Amino acid sequence: MQQNISKLTTKALASIYYDINYVCILRSTARWEPSANNVANYRFQFSESAPFLDRAVAHALDPTHSTYQADPSELLHRLKLFVDELGWKMLLICALAEGFRRACREFIHTVLWRELVSKIKENQWSLEVFARSRVLDWRGQLLKYASLGIPKINTELRPARSMSEQHPHHIVQTMNKKIQRPWHDGSPQIHINEPVMDPQKWDSDSDSDSDTRIRPTDPTIRKPNDGRCKLCRSPNLCACTLDFSAGSLVELVERPGTGTGVRALTFFKEGDILGQFIGEICPPDWNGDLIYSLAHPAQTKPYGILAVISPCKFGNWTRFIAHSCNASTDFASRTIGNRTVTTVEAARDIAAFEDVTVNYGHGYWEGRECMCGEENCCSRREDSW
Numbered sequence: 188m189q190q191n192i193s194k195l196t197t198k199a200l201a202s203i204y205y206d207i208n209y210v211c212i213l214r215s216t217a218r219w220e221p222s223a224n225n226v227a228n229y230r231f232q233f234s235e236s237a238p239f240l241d242r243a244v245a246h247a248l249d250p251t252h253s254t255y256q257a258d259p260s261e262l263l264h265r266l267k268l269f270v271d272e273l274g275w276k277m278l279l280i281c282a283l284a285e286g287f288r289r290a291c292r293e294f295i296h297t298v299l300w301r302e303l304v305s306k307i308k309e310n311q312w313s314l315e316v317f318a319r320s321r322v323l324d325w326r327g328q329l330l331k332y333a334s335l336g337i338p339k340i341n342t343e344l345r346p347a348r349s350m351s352e353q354h355p356h357h358i359v360q361t362m363n364k365k366i367q368r369p370w371h372d373g374s375p376q377i378h379i380n381e382p383v384m385d386p387q388k389w390d391s392d393s394d395s396d397s398d399t400r401i402r403p404t405d406p407t408i409r410k411p412n413d414g415r416c417k418l419c420r421s422p423n424l425c426a427c428t429l430d431f432s433a434g435s436l437v438e439l440v441e442r443p444g445t446g447t448g449v450r451a452l453t454f455f456k457e458g459d460i461l462g463q464f465i466g467e468i469c470p471p472d473w474n475g476d477l478i479y480s481l482a483h484p485a486q487t488k489p490y491g492i493l494a495v496i497s498p499c500k501f502g503n504w505t506r507f508i509a510h511s512c513n514a515s516t517d518f519a520s521r522t523i524g525n526r527t528v529t530t531v532e533a534a535r536d537i538a539a540f541e542d543v544t545v546n547y548g549h550g551y552w553e554g555r556e557c558m559c560g561e562e563n564c565c566s567r568r569e570d571s572w
């Protein structure tokens with residue numbers, strides 16, 4: 188019974204994150220392609236949440252009013268409990284998610300509803316950061332109730348620091364419920380969607396005139412014998428690209444002792460490709476980043492190292508995955524579209540709200556202490572470094 192409750196409420200919470208992300212995608216689609224259809228799809232989410240928010244506010248203003256006393260399924264009672272625990276802002280954020288609206292209607296057993304409220308409470312800051320960093324327009328909804336004299340609504344409408352200018356993976360939630368920018372070696376770490384290459388790092392003839400220098404070719408560009416594309420299985424050059432959507436459903440969180448890590452906000456199935464390990468493409472003998480970098484092997488014999496991918500400055504969320512000696516993902520070398528790439532793939536099913544981990548390899552821990560805490564941890568074993 189308790190297990191079922193936990194499963195159902197975890198699923199409901201994961202669908203709240205998923206739906207908030209979806210509403211924000213609808214918002215940007217409607218903004219950049221404002222066709223009647225796109226705008227209607229976006230507005231629909233608001234029109235779905237409005238009626239029961241209106242009822243919840245009216246009930247809060249006058250709980251004795253006969254219209255609001257009739258509450259056969261006790262929906263208003265559940266909403267009141269939610270607002271008492273988590274406030275109006277959280278109600279407005281969650282109400283824009285279809286998964287939450289469904290739970291409001293269907294979780295009629297008090298134990299189930301209380302468990303969901305308590306899970307949302309545990310994740311309150313994460314949900315707020317998620318909604319704000321994706322520019323969910325919950326304030327617009329709340330403003331319409333601002334003049335009604337509900338004091339708590341006015342305090343929750345106070346402007347907060349804007350996150351709209353930041354990529355969500357420029358935001359790390361700290362242990363004391365603040366946010367900070369990921370930072371390394373005195374500089375902010377910058378999110379990129381495509382690998383970058385600094386020709387100067389590849390320049391063997393740095394004394395020659397820049398006009399006469401030959402531009403180095405990117406060694407990760409797909410060559411005819413790099414094998415079939417992992418996605419379409421074609422042995423020929425194809426236009427396939429990786430789907431980056433998994434990256435929208437993870438968050439960066441500070442962890443004690445190990446720094447920034449990655450937490451899944453949805454369920455991943457074994458074999459799912461979560462993302463591409465992206466960074467600056469550096470020469471194979473480059474050793475300027477001993478923390479984050481990964482060797483990029485050739486796909487064909489003699490299987491040497493073609494490059495080092497260094498995301499210490501430019502990279503994506505995959506650079507923050509912590510090591511575990513019992514990891515939930517693997518790095519894999521793949522040919523996809525016009526490149527050979529390193530992907531991060533689920534080594535087993537990953538539960539929502541679990542930290543995503545990967546095995547950095549035994550050599551990484553030479554002279555360092557692994558703190559993954561697993562029974563088989565390399566730093567606990569007698570033969571460890």
Ligand SMILES: C[S@@+](CC[C@H](N)C(=O)[O-])C[C@H]1O[C@@H](n2cnc3c(N)ncnc32)[C@H](O)[C@@H]1O
Nearest residue numbers: 445446447478479506507509510556557558559
């Ligand atoms: C690739 S980075 C991961 C992101 C990093 N935590 C950060 O804050 O930017 C690798 C570094 O994270 C920390 N780390 C990750 N997993 C760890 C583990 N299992 N034990 C100890 N430190 C770990 C170590 O400082 C390691 O050198």
